[in-house]
Amino acid sequence: MEARANPGSTARVVPTRDRWRQASGVGLLLLLAACGGGGGGGGPTSTPVAPLGWQQGVYKPASGFANLCASPRTGTDPATGKAYLDKLGGVLDENNWLRSWSNDLYLWFGEITDQDPGGYSTTAAYFKVLKTMAKTPSGADKDKFHFTYPSDQWYALSVGGSQAGYGADWEVLASQPPRSVVVGYTEPGSPAEAAGLVRGDAVIAIDGIDMVNSNVQSEIDALNAALFPSATGQSHVYTVQDPGAAGTHDVTLVSANITTHPVQDVKTLATASGTVGYMLFNDHLATSEAALVTAFTTLAGSGLSDLVIDIRYNGGGYLDIASEVAYMVAGPGPTTGQTFELTQFNSKYPNTDPVTGQAITPTPFHTTTQGFSTTSGQALPTLNLPRVFVLTGHGTCSASEAIINSLRGVGVEVIQVGSTTCGKPYGFYPQDNCGTTYFTIEFRGVNALGFGDYTDGFSPQNEPPATNGSFVGVSLPGCSVADDFSHALGDPAEGRLAAALAYRLNGGSCPVPATGIGLSRSLVVGTASGGIELVPPFRPQQQLRLPRPQSLPRAR
Secondary structure, three states: OOOOOOOOOOOOOOOOOOEEEEOOOOEEEOOOOOOOOOOOOOOEOOOOOOOOOOEOOEOOOHHHOOOEEOOOOOOEEOOOOEEOOOEEOOHHHHHHHHHHHHHHHOOOHHHOOOOOHHHEOOHHHHHHHOOOOOEOOOOOEOOOOOEEEEHHHHHHHHHHOEEEEOOEEEEEEEOOOOOEEEEEEEOOOOHHHHOOOOOOOEEEEEOOEEOOOOOOHHHHHHHHHHHOOOOOOOEEEEEEEOOOOOOOEEEEEEOEEEEOOOEEEEEEEEEOOEEEEEEEEOOEOOOHHHHHHHHHHHHHOOOEEEEEEEOOOOOOEEHHHHHHHHHHHHOHHHHOOOEEEEEEOOOOOOOEOOOOOOEOOOEEOOOEOOOOOOOOOOEOOOOOOOEEEEEEOOOOOOHHHHHHHHHHHOOOEEEEEEOOOOOOOEEEOOEEEOOEEEEOOOEEEEOOOOOOOOOOOEEEOOOOOOOOOOOOOEEEOEEEOOOOOOOOOOOOOOHHHHHHHHHHHOOOOOOOOOOOOOOOOOOOOOOOOOOOEEEOOOOHHHOEOOOEOOEOOOEO
16 A cells, blocks of 8 residues: 655655554554655656657557566466466556556546656556546545555465554544554454553554654654564564553564454343344455354354444455345345345446456345355355444445445445444455556445445434535434544443444434544645645455455455
């Protein structure tokens, strides 16, 4: 994933190596606007000269440029088990491939301003302009989800759910000095958990550098490197303040290969009006399938009256897994023969999936496992519930939103407690070329009623406008409630879970919403005053579909 800068500046490209997002679910990079280029170079050269054979608006097939690389890889591609297809080429070949590939598959290909591929010194710089620059009704970018990832790291992350980091989910409560960065949760068995970090711990300093007030570029670069380690074995001293405590203490974190546990804290809660199930669901990774089947099997035997799914930090992933979740919530009654989601590509492909070559048909509500991390074809457990409560934030994105949208499409009531979701009814197929995996929006999804227009997200019905007055998303029943870092996730006293429990007991009443919960999802660009840059609210592995035997499963 790339850091993004304001149009008049360049920013260092910093790959994410840990879970990081704003309290609303948006990611953070501590980057000042003054920071210089890097990560492979900047924008157009000063006097671009069109290469021979290039004409504006005329596109050669992308296949003619594929795998022609400035730095060809050798050895075996772990994604295919075969030798890499790379051959010696150059940056221009890679840029020409990007140009033709984007024109062919990008959902809004007609909104790309065709620019000379020879005028860009790096693929990273050229890829940034191969997208629409239009805005949503809220003023946010229409395309907030345009990014790249090193192919080897993407493969390890998406298939195994692992990446270098500490196992801490960083949340940003204040993006300008005095900054506030806290722990959202920790992964079981991770260095962060072993060091005693808990939800709500505030990061005061790293290696003696002031996290709260520093405005020195070199120090901010060092904070970046510490928060998002590029490899395992990197050691940093964090000064943290426990929730509600006055003093601070130091913990040493050593980066390791972190495996995500996508389903946690599955439990039942006894209430005066029946048993309520709860689960924390953080990722639609392949590994989540087996864990979800286990969780729903356990809950199915508990005589539930209601279910609360905590997806406030779930940025999405495999749509097939989202379909399984929706089916396990609703059961066969409302879902039999119904569409979970219909995929729509650009106008060049009204009937055929351009990546798989298959006819476009609706994705059903899956009634059996799809074989991501458990045996394919097993009957899924069901709860047969007419409604479901979802705890959301701005990190609730894509496949997580598809669960909400698909259930609403078949008449299952979805009650939303938290804040506006990220707004991503779009998806893409990851595409490797020359060691970089590219993600460009290729399709949109609509539910059984043909609805998929939630580019500004879903919002609880009483959510106030953002502090800047920006538009809120599609209104759902429920309550606007700020994220509560003073209680553990799954604690019945935690603000969002408590509000959901009270809503069902008190006839739909809500606590008074805090002002400013509807934070703007447009980018907040770093400034010389020490601001931090917020980038789109998703982690790379949470937006796409990866090849599996006999198919190319889409994801978001």
